[in-house]
Amino acid sequence: MSIAPALVRTLAGIFGPALATDEPSRIAYAYDNSRRHALPDAVVFPTEHAQVEALVRACREHRTPLVARGRGSNTTGASVPIEGGVVASFERMNRILRIDPDDRLAVVEPGVLNGDLQRALAPHGFFWPPDPSSAPWCSIGGNLACNAAGPRAVKYGTPRENTLGLRAVAGTGEGFRCGTHTSKGATGYDLTRLLIGAEGTLALITEATLKLTPKPTEVRTLRATFRDVESAAHAVARIMAQPVTPCALEFIDEVALKLAHDHAPEAGIPLAGALLMIEVDGEPAVLPAAVEAVSRAARGEGLEELRVARDAAETQALWAARKALSPAQRTIAPDKINEDVVVPVSRLPALIAGIRRLAARHDVLVVTFGHAGNGNLHVNLLPRDAAERERAHACLAELFALVVALEGTLSGEHGIGLAKRPFMPLALEPATLGLMRAVKHAFDPDGILNPGKLLP
Incomplete structure (x- = not known):
């Protein structure tokens, strides 16, 4: 679609030179890390809340789709403007407005990068727990949109557990605040947690009040190798119990370890049936006992080696396998299908066994790794040609059915976007989806915010 000239004039009045309609700019904001792409008709770069209110009102008046965007690290197509319209890139709303150690909170704009926030918090002795692998370049707004968490979620929680309040603009163009500046609150519906994970389909977030956590004094890193994936999965259940x-x-x-080993042989990555990377943090007086408790739980049938890093250099070496995974996979399959799924921790052995059966049945290379302490695994299908791509998509559908049968869910942190939208009825019953559609209508009665995403 092409947007109305009257809307372009209105946007020019709101944004001035921060409006782009030239083709190179539109192409730059047409895709995300899912490799899907669709050309928007215009791109705007808000710098303040009032501009976002005016933007939403203008798009609503002209019934024009509006897609909010962070840095494009999403893997499900959630920020791709599939119906054209306007993309609002929040990269210029990137101020850390307040850091308050006494109240353990920070107030930030959505374009602040996760890594930049962590560096700003470090001198105060605090951190914000969500730490996805894209932390150096992903934005806080994007983290909130998908509830993206990372490894530390196993102990410290996801953005939903680490966000106190939000300022946002609904699809009506009306700005509002929700949440509190306190760690406890029981005043009405929890709209803050509702907006987090909504992928910009309900409102555009313009400010976030984040709950901070004191940095632990020390961290110990352990690496355990196992004879097979089943042994490692059972060890995860023991550790979390x-x-x-x-x-x-x-x-x-095992497949991921071999890929990483071949990609970076100098890193000393072990070849084994499976590997667990474990970190324990705390105060020096109690840390040795904590390490021993976790080590004791890791020991069991199938354990081959358990190593505890002695210093920062060895810790870095132990993490080499995890860091080598993504480049190794891209080398083999540029069109890799990267999905994350979650099951209860006790069902991890069944999930991993099921994934191996599906890979064999569909004759597709599948690499599995991820945040096992939450039962959140990243399942990467690596098709190398058109025939393998077709088999991979058939395998993916069966994977989602397996996850739901194991009382799991379709995503832990990547979100739904376009990629998993067709499978939502598999995960949620019609009454639940009906209530979600009613919520969507209340926030966005004309359906202009990120249309075609999340809800089937």
Whole structure:
């Protein structure tokens, strides 16, 4: 579609030179890390809340789609403007407005990068727990849109547990605040948690009040290798069943280890049936006992080696396998299908066994790794040609059915976007989807905010 000239004039009045309608600019904001793309008709770069209110009102008046965007690291197509219209890139709303150590909170605009926020918090002795692998370049707004968490979620929670309040603009063009500046609150509906994970389909977030956590004094890193993936999966269940919660518990399967080893042989990546990367944090007086408790739980049938890093250099070396995974996979399959799924931790052995059966049945290379402490695995299908791509998509549908049968869910942190939208009826019953559509209509009665995403 092409937007009305009257809307272009209105946008020019709101944004001035921060409006782009030239083709190169539109192409630059036509895609995300899902490799899907669709050309918007215009791109705007808000710098303040009032502009966002005016933007939404203008788009609503002209019934024009409006897609909010962070830095485009999403893997499900959630920020691709599939119906054209206007893309609002929040990269210039990137101020850290307030850091308040006494109240353990920070107030930020959505375009602040996760990594920049962590660096700003470090001198105060705090951090914001969500730490997706894209943290150096992903934005806080994007983290909130998909509830993107990362390894530390196993102990410290996701953005939903680490956000106190939001300022936003609904699809009506009306600005509002929700949440509190306090760690407790029971005043009405929890709109803050509702907006987080909504992928910009309900409102555009313009400010976030984030809950901060004191940085632990020390961290210990452990690496455990196992004979097979089933042994590692059972070890995860044992570790999560004892009182000491690790701050990271990452799983890497045999196929992933071999890929990483071949890609970076100098890194000393072990070849094994599976590997667990475990981190434990805390105060020096209690950390040795915590490490021993986790080590004791890791030991069991199938354990081949358990190593504890002695210093920062060895810690970095132990993490080499995890860091080498993404480049290794891209080398083999530029069109890799990267999905994240979640099951209860006790069902991880069944999920991993099921994934291996599906890979064999469909004759597709599948690499599995991820945040095992949450039961959140990243399942990467690596098709190398058109025939394998077709088999991979058939395999994916069966994977989602398996996850739901194991009482799991379609996504832990990547979101739904375009990629998983067709499978929503598999995960949610009609009454639940009906209520979600009613919520969408209340926030966005004309359906202009990120249309075609999330809800089937």
